[in-house]
Amino acid sequence: MVGKRLATIVSAGLSKFGRREGLYGRELFAEAAKEAYERCPNLIPKKDIKALFVGHMGESYEHQGHTGPTLADWAGLLPVQATRIENACASSGVALRLGTSAVFSGMYDIVMVGGVEKMTHRTTSDVTEFLAMASDFPFEQWHGITFPGLYALMATAHMHRYGTTEEQMAMVAVKNHHNGALNPKAHMQKEVTLEKAMSSRVIAWPLKLYDCSLITDGASCLILTKPELAKKFTDTPVHIIGSGQASDAIGLYEREDITTLKAGKLAGQEAYNKAKVKPQDVNVAEVHDCFTIAEIIAYEDLGFCKPGKGGSLVEEGATKIGGKIPVNTSGGLKSKGHPVGATGVGQAYEIYLQLTGQAEKRQVEGAEIGLSHNVGGSGATATVHIYRRG
Amino acid sequence: MAEKYPFTIEQFYKFVSERKLMAAKCKKCGTMLLPPRPMCTKCFSSDLEWVELKNKGKLLTYTVIHVSSKQFESLIPYAVGIVKLGDGPKLPGMIQDVEPEKISVGMSLEVDFDTTIPSEWPTWPRYFFKPS
């Protein structure tokens, strides 16, 4: 018997991910909101939606803070309460959890959760600097450690302890690009060969260009209701049955073990317990592949395989569409793209499509239970959500 | 020594400018606090002392950075790693005076200091690691 329904997704929207020249983040958010409204004709947004929780990581990209009310305005939701959440790349995973809590607590019947980031108009070195703000300033950034550098430190440690190979990491990229090529909203809809991934330029050894997620513009949103109200709005609800979140030291160097993300593991355990499901019950998952090594570590932290076996799991093909546990059917952060604030809810959007049979060429047949896993920084924040087809 | 010095990150870097690596230690439960903190996060005591760390350690993991923020572009490619200092705490930093190809997990490193950087926020003198 699966766990109690915490809240129900009755609609979802996602802007096209990519290089969205000439647009501000708020305009991308309006694009996502419009799709969610069109999927849900019985909803009267201004009347029904009572709160907005929205993830947005950086003021630096657009020189814009105070994005909660701004996005509420562009989504046509003024004067609802609007709260912007910043937990680095996990900002909208946290927004999803807070929106779920708000509904589950009985405070609101209907809320919108979402996220946004506009990044591609900035230079790579600017983006590198802004992303690094999610790491420790006085001990990491100040010593020249970049964001890819932190995951590279994890990759070196994982390779040293478990024998994980650069080829296995590249296989994550090949798989996710294959999936992204099937996703009309993905940033980079093209396949990549193992050879090309392996020979791409080094960003932070052992991580190469194709081990890194994309700098992307995008926005995402979901409309959540009390489970009892869902029927009024949709015939194909998706219930959130598990939610977990945990924190860890901001400095990677402070953690006991850097071949795992403890916060990710703990968030997973909380979500599994609440949902009363086991890793082997999950039919489709979106995990936080900001770097290929992060997907391998996520397999292990979420119990899809034993610690140290993540490299073999991707090599066996278990995480392809059609495999035992398809992971990142959307293309993941790697190929769909990683507009950081939009990512957590963007993952939930893919699970929503999968569990309502709308994932087209990427459809995992008969998927009933889905999972999303969203990480902030080098793992100081993680959220995990578990979903059931209604 | 040194309870007159506050248990702050700024003070840590002031010690670095004197070519010393120091951590706060909880006198009650013995926990080493690095970065230093004004309160022990294990037992909540504020009865702390500064202790000097070993200047030798082992490399736990490393990477070679090829794309950096503007501030470090002139150094590319450069190596950074996490070093365990004796049986004490871990610290991240640059690895200098060695070809990146010759770096390996487990190698012995020692601490050195670049004290040419001004000692005021947000720039601090840097400690770094080199082969011992």
Ligand SMILES: [Zn+2]
């Ligand atoms: Zn103590």
